Amino acid sequence: MVAGLSHRRAIIVGTGQAGLAVAAALSSEGLKPQHDFVVIDAAPKGARSWASRWPSMALLSDARHSALAVRRLPGDQRRHPRVDEMVDYFTFIEAALRVETVWGTRALGVEHRGNGSTLLLSTTAGEVQTRNVVCATGAAAHARIPDWASALTVPGVILHSSEFQHPQLVPTEDVLIVGGGNSGVQLARELAASHTVTLSTRTPRRQRPATRHTSGVEERTSWLSRKRRPEPVLGDSYHQLRRSGVRLKPAVGSVEGALINFVDGTHTQPGSVILATGYHPGDDWLPESARTDRSRRTMTGLPGLFVAGMPGYGGRGSDTIAGVWRDAAAIANHIINRP
Numbered sequence: 121m122v123a124g125l126s127h128r129r130a131i132i133v134g135t136g137q138a139g140l141a142v143a144a145a146l147s148s149e150g151l152k153p154q155h156d157f158v159v160i161d162a163a164p165k166g167a168r169s170w171a172s173r174w175p176s177m178a179l180l181s182d183a184r185h186s187a188l189a190v191r192r193l194p195g196d197q198r199r200h201p202r203v204d205e206m207v208d209y210f211t212f213i214e215a216a217l218r219v220e221t222v223w224g225t226r227a228l229g230v231e232h233r234g235n236g237s238t239l240l241l242s243t244t245a246g247e248v249q250t251r252n253v254v255c256a257t258g259a260a261a262h263a264r265i266p267d268w269a270s271a272l273t274v275p276g277v278i279l280h281s282s283e284f285q286h287p288q289l290v291p292t293e294d295v296l297i298v299g300g301g302n303s304g305v306q307l308a309r310e311l312a313a314s315h316t317v318t319l320s321t322r323t324p325r326r327q328r329p330a331t332r333h334t335s336g337v338e339e340r341t342s343w344l345s346r347k348r349r350p351e352p353v354l355g356d357s358y359h360q361l362r363r364s365g366v367r368l369k370p371a372v373g374s375v376e377g378a379l380i381n382f383v384d385g386t387h388t389q390p391g392s393v394i395l396a397t398g399y400h401p402g403d404d405w406l407p408e409s410a411r412t413d414r415s416r417r418t419m420t421g422l423p424g425l426f427v428a429g430m431p432g433y434g435g436r437g438s439d440t441i442a443g444v445w446r447d448a449a450a451i452a453n454h455i456i457n458r459p
Contacts (some may be wrong), residue, residue, distance in 0.1 A: 125158055125160070125222065125243075125245070125248045125250075126248050126249050127154060127250070127406070128155075128157055128158050128250050128251075128252070129151065129156045129157055129250070129251055129252060129455065130146065130151070130156070130157040130158075130250060130251065130252040130253070130396055130455055131157065131158055131159075131160060131241055131248065131250045131252070131253050131254070131266055132157060132159045132160070132254045132256055133159075133160055133161075133227040133241075133253065133254065133255055133256055133257055134159075134160075134161055134255070134256035134257040134258060134402070134429075135159050135160075135161040135210075135214065135219070135256075136168060136170070136210070136258055136429070137188065137210065137428070137429065137441050137444055138256035138258065138428040138430075138447065138448070139159055139161070139256035139428070139429075139431025140159075140188065140210060140213050140214060140217070140219070140253050140256070140443050141167050141189075141256075141428065141429075141444045141445050141447070141448035142256055142428050142447075142448045142451055142452065143157070143159055143217050143219050144188060144189070144190045144213070144217055144448065145250050145445075145448040145449050145451065145452035146189075146452050146455065147217055148298070149272045149450070149452050149453075149455075149456050150385045150445060151365055151455075151456075152435070153217060153218050153219045153220065154218075154219075154220055154442070159219050159220075159221045159222065159224060160221070160222040160223075160225040160227065160243065161222070161223055161224075161225070162222050162224070162225065162226035162227070162244075163224070164221060164223060164224055164359075165223040165224065166211070166223070167223075168207055168210060168211075168247075169258065170203055170207045170210065171203070171207050171342060172282065172284050173203045173282075174203070174284050174286065175202075175204065175285065175286065176202075176286070176310060177202070177203050177306065178200040178201065178202055178203075179200050179201050179202075179206070180200070180302060181200070181202050181425070181440070181442070182197060182198050183195065183196065183199055183200070183363040184197040184198070185441070185442045186200075186201050186206070186441050186442070187209070187441065187442070188213060188291065188441065188444075188445060189445045190213065190216075190217075190261055190333070191213060191216065193205070193209055195325075214266055215300060216382075217398060219427075222245075222414055223242055223419065224244075225243050225244060225245045226244045226266060227241060227242070227243055227253075227255075227257070228242040228243060228244065229241075229242040229406075229407065230242065230253050230407065230410075230422070230425055231407060232422060232423070232424075233420075237251055237423065237424060237458070238251060239248070239251065239252070239253050239422070239424050239425065241253050250256055251419055251424055251458070252425075252426065252454075252455050252458065253422045253424065253425050253426070254426045254427070254428055254451055255402070255403060255405075255406060255426070255427045255428070255430075256402065256427075256428045256429055257401075257405070258397075258401065258402045258429060258430075258439075259400030259401045259430045259431060259438070260391040260399035260401070260439070261399065261400065261401055261402025261441035262279040262399060262400040262401075262402065262404070263281075263282050263283075263377045263395075263397075263399060263400075264397050264398045264399055265280065265395060265397065265399050266298070266349050266372070266397055268372065268374065268375040268394065269375075269393075269395060270271065271375045271376070271377070272375045272376050272378075272380070272393060273293060273377050273379070273386075273392055274292075274390060274391060274392055275378075275379060275391055275392075276290060276291050276295070276344070276390075276391040276392030276393075277289065277290060277292075277392045277393075278291035278392070278393045278394075279392075279393070279394050279395065279396070280394075280395045280396075280397070281303045281304070281307060281394060281395065281396040281397075282399075284307065284394060285329065287311055287313075287315065288328065290311065290392045290394070291391075291392070292315075292390075292391025292392045293315060293316055293391060294315060294317075294318070294390055294391045294392070295311055295315050295316070295318070295390060295391065295392045295393070295394060295403065296314040296318045296319075296320060296388060296390035296392070296393045296394070297311070297317060297318070297319045297320065297393075297394045298320045298372060298393065298394070298395050298396060298397060299321065299395065299397045299398070300320070300321020300322070300323070300324075300358070300396075301351060301376060302351070303396040304319060304321070304396035305319075305356055305358075305361065306363055306393060307354075307396055308366050309356050309361065309364065310368075310424075312344070312361070312364045312366050316365070316367075317365070317366045317367070318366070318367045318368075318369055318388060318390065319358075319361065319366050319367070319368050319369070320368075320369045320370065320371060320372055321358075321368065321369075321370070322370070322371035324358075337351065342369030344411075368384050369384075369386065369388070370382050370383050370384050371383050380393075401430050401432065402430075403427060403430060403432075403433075406422075406425070406427075407418065407422060409421045409422065410422040410425055413446070414432075414433055417433070417434055417435060417446075417447070417450050418433055418434050418447050418450045418451050418454070419433075419454065420433070422448075423458075424458065426451045426454060426455075427447075428444060428448055428451055429444045429447060433447075434446065434450075
């Protein structure tokens with residue numbers, strides 16, 4: 121397998137939206153998959169990260185803003201695509217690009233070797249030499265778990281939102297959802313039909329109609345105060361959730377076994393807890409210097425190592441399907457023009 125990966129012009133790590141966007145951009149520059157570049161992914165064959173999302177989940181953006189530049193989603197462009205549609209869509213894009221993803225191969229690290237432009241990519245299949253490496257392992261790769269969660273005990277279940285699949289996974293009548301962003305709001309809306317729901321949110325968020333969402337709902341910086349504003353919630357507002365029976369509480373302050381104390385002095389003992397507390401990006405396998413020295417968009421402190429689909433490297437909107445194309449085009453241009 122290592123022989124089949126070595127001495128390519130580029131290796132793309134990750135075959136989600138970012139990886140396929142880079143593959144499409146490289147193809148548009150005349151590079152051929154499997155010959156000039158290859159794509160690897162740590163997941164078992166065909167097990168895209170999208171397939172792990174809860175089935176009833178719908179994208180915040182409509183179909184028009186939920187597709188890569190190479191091909192739009194079929195059907196009504198005003199609808200909000202479901203997860204299963206996106207899995208099928210990315211599988212179709214992979215086939216249309218003639219990309220044969222090398223599944224089950226995880227990237228472990230990357231470093232520069234010698235005096236030339238060669239990079240050494242360490243993988244679970246062995247070490248691979250290449251001129252360019254693209255990290256496309258996602259802005260939401262690892263669940264972010266609060267420190268206090270390890271001290272929490274409940275009679276039901278404790279799940280991160282990435283583990284939620286359907287309401288039947290929550291065996292108790294009541295559930296506390298921690299996190300007032302879009303995932304927490306969507307979960308609260310879905311579970312309110314069958315459970316008694318409490319939603320804990322650290323920072324009040326503005327509400328914006330889902331019809332106004334395009335390519336991103338990320339944090340913004342106020343031009344007046346220069347303080348970062350959290351992303352708005354789309355669709356249901358907190359007021360609408362209250363009308364549906366959802367109880368709203370402030371941030372969790374501390375945990376004592378089954379007792380959760382909120383920062384306003386109130387407390388609760390929930391039957392189950394869902395942590396809609398976000399994610400860490402999938403750049404943990406990159407060297408420290410690459411993560412701290414970011415000279416230009418998508419570039420790192422290691423020449424030949426690029427990052428696609430992460431706002432910390434590409435800027436606002438890079439973690440969205442529509443926005444990642446800007447990263448992909450920039451990376452393709454760098455690779456084509458790099459000696």
